[in-house]
Structure formats: structure tokens, C-alpha cells
Amino acid sequence: MVYMMEYSEDMTGKVCIVTGSNSGIGKETAIALAEMGGRLALVVRSREKGETAKNEMVEQTGNSNIDIFVADLSEMEQVQSVAKQIKDTYEKVDVLVNNAGAIIGDRQETSEGYEMTIALNHFAPLLLTYELIPLLAKSESARVVNVSSAAHSFGDVDLDDPFYRNSYGSMKAYGTSKLMMIMATKELATKLEKLDISVNAVHPGFVRTNFGRSNAGLGSKIFLKLTSPFQRSPEHGAETQIYVASSPEVNGVTGKYFADMKEKKPSKKVGNEELRKAVWKFSNNILGLDWDNQIQSVSVSA
Numbered sequence: 001m002v003y004m005m006e007y008s009e010d011m012t013g014k015v016c017i018v019t020g021s022n023s024g025i026g027k028e029t030a031i032a033l034a035e036m037g038g039r040l041a042l043v044v045r046s047r048e049k050g051e052t053a054k055n056e057m058v059e060q061t062g063n064s065n066i067d068i069f070v071a072d073l074s075e076m077e078q079v080q081s082v083a084k085q086i087k088d089t090y091e092k093v094d095v096l097v098n099n100a101g102a103i104i105g106d107r108q109e110t111s112e113g114y115e116m117t118i119a120l121n122h123f124a125p126l127l128l129t130y131e132l133i134p135l136l137a138k139s140e141s142a143r144v145v146n147v148s149s150a151a152h153s154f155g156d157v158d159l160d161d162p163f164y165r166n167s168y169g170s171m172k173a174y175g176t177s178k179l180m181m182i183m184a185t186k187e188l189a190t191k192l193e194k195l196d197i198s199v200n201a202v203h204p205g206f207v208r209t210n211f212g213r214s215n216a217g218l219g220s221k222i223f224l225k226l227t228s229p230f231q232r233s234p235e236h237g238a239e240t241q242i243y244v245a246s247s248p249e250v251n252g253v254t255g256k257y258f259a260d261m262k263e264k265k266p267s268k269k270v271g272n273e274e275l276r277k278a279v280w281k282f283s284n285n286i287l288g289l290d291w292d293n294q295i296q297s298v299s300v301s302a
């Protein structure tokens with residue numbers, strides 16, 4: 001059966017950023033938001049793939065209000081540079097879907113010395129959100145949607161070895177990065193409440209995309225191939241993040257975790273306040289982020 005859902009919210013005039021929107025769940029999210037009339041910013045790491053996706057989106061939705069921004073989001077310098085380009089292009093941002101993410105088979109380090117999975121899946125969304133606070137604050141009620149995973153329950157935070165210099169496992173690194181993302185979502189929600197910016201995390205389900213097809217280890221690749229018939233279509237997989245990004249039912253909801261378009265309880269690990277605060281502090285120290293200062297400067301200039 002072909003999965004089809006109709007999205008009927010009016011996103012006219014709303015600037016919606018979707019990272020990793022040239023394929024999979026991110027692409028379907030961008031298509032739905034474009035269908036609802038939003039002005040789309042696709043953040044992709046290949047201009048060519050971005051152009052191809054944009055052409056399909058324009059053809060499918062009739063909405064040509066779609067811009068492309070290029071960045072390898074595992075490099076924080078590129079995250080900052082793309083944020084600057086976005087700030088130079090738009091007056092405000094209404095929706096930021098931090099969707100780009102990957103599982104990395106063998107341990108890799110970025111040129112900035114971070115382990116690749118944590119850099120792409122956790123640091124990049126946090127830094128992009130931070131840099132875009134001035135624009136998010138200009139929206140009437142902005143929404144940040146962090147695409148996490150149920151695999152966060154496999155996460156095991158070890159702040160003595162956060163970059164896995166002693167031992168690396170792709171699933172452990174992936175799960176931990178998605179756990180850190182949910183922990184940061186919860187902390188951020190409290191910080192950003194006064195600016196009327198909501199922050200929620202989602203799990204899209206088990207979805208048939210390019211996920212793990214090139215980067216993961218052989219075992220994961222075989223697993224993904226064998227389970228392919230049981231995986232959701234990307235259209236179906238995108239529905240929770242589209243819902244959280246656009247539905248009036250989610251107005252005012254912040255700091256929550258969603259799956260299947262419903263609020264769900266994340267793993268108990270997220271509720272470990274001491275660990276959550278430690279992850280928050282570690283992440284902001286590494287990235288040099290001062291949220292109170294950022295929020296204060298926005299409140300003063302408003």
C-alpha cells in the first residue's frame with residue numbers, strides 16, 4: 001500500500017529550514033512544508049544533490065520559494081558559515097528541523113578533532129540552533145525540531161572518553177549522540193521558553209532511506225537490507241517531524257519527545273538530571289556557547 005498523508009496547515013510566509021533535505025525523511029519534510037506554502041531553506045552538503053531535490057520539490061508542490069545552502073555539518077566552522085548565510089538571507093526563521101544525521105561504521109575524526117557521529121548528530125544541531133537564535137526569536141512562535149532516534153536508548157554517555165579514543169562502536173556512538181540530542185532538547189526548551197521558541201525531539205520510526213547504506217558497518221548494512229520490507233516509506237517516516245513542525249496541536253508544547261505523532265516517554269537515561277546537566281555543560285564548553293548571553297542579547301535588541 002502506498003502511504004499518503006495530507007498536510008493542510010497554512011505555512012505561508014513561514015521560513016522553514018530543513019537540514020539534510022536532499023534525501024530520505026528530510027526531503028519528505030521539506031516537500032510537505034513547501035506544499036503548505038512555506039519558504040524553504042534546504043541545508044545540504046552537495047549543491048548538485050540539493051538542486052536535484054529542489055527541482056523535484058518545485059515540480060511536485062508548485063512552490064518555487066526554495067533556497068539552497070551548502071555545508072558539511074560535521075564541521076563546526078561550516079555550521080557557523082551556513083548560519084551566517086541564512087542570517088544574511090532571511091529576516092526571521094519560523095521552523096528549524098535539525099534532521100541531517102548519520103551512523104558511521106568506522107571511527108572517524110573531523111578536521112576539528114571531534115568524533116564524526118557526535119559532531120554531526122549532536123554538536124551541529126546545537127550550534128546551528130544557537131547561531132539562529134536571533135532569527136528564531138523574531139518569529140511569533142518558532143519551532144525547533146530535533147530529529148533523534150529510538151536508538152537513543154542504546155546510548156551510554158562517557159564524558160571521560162566522549163570521542164571514543166579508547167573503544168568505538170558505531171551503534172553506541174549513534175545512540176549516544178541521539179541521547180545527547182534529547183538531553184539538550186530538554187535543557188534548551190527551558191532556556192528558550194522566554195523567547196517563545198519551542199524545542200522538541202522526534203523519532204521517525206524505522207524508515208527505508210539512505211540511512212546506514214553507505215557509512216555503516218557490514219553487519220548493519222546486511223541488517224538494513226534484510227529488514228527493508230518492514231521499514232516505513234520516507235513519506236510515512238517524515239510525518240512526526242512534519243506534525244511537530246507545523247500542527248496547531250503542538251502549539252506551546254516544548255521539551256518533549258514524539259514518535260508516531262504522539263508524545264512519548266524517552267529512555268529513563270534522559271531523566272538523569274545530573275548526567276543531563278553534565279552533557280549540557282560539556283557540549284557548550286566544547287562549542288564555546290553562552291546561551292544566557294545569547295538570549296539576553298536578543299531580549300535587549302527586541
Ligand SMILES: NC(=O)c1ccc[n+]([C@@H]2O[C@H](COP(=O)([O-])OP(=O)(O)OC[C@H]3O[C@@H](n4cnc5c(N)ncnc54)[C@H](OP(=O)(O)O)[C@@H]3O)[C@@H](O)[C@H]2O)c1
Nearest residue numbers: 020024025045072073074099100101149206207209210211
Ligand atoms: N532511517 C531511519 O530508520 C531513522 C530512524 C531514526 C532516526 N533517523 C534519523 O533521521 C534523520 C534523517 O535520516 P534518513 O533516514 O532520512 O537518512 P538519509 O536518507 O541518509 O538522509 C540523511 C541526510 O543527512 C545528510 N547528511 C549526512 N551527513 C551530512 C553532513 N556531514 N553534512 C550535511 N548533511 C549531511 C545527508 O546528505 P547526503 O545525501 O549528502 O549524504 C542526507 O541529506 C537522521 O538524523 C537519522 O539519524 C532515521
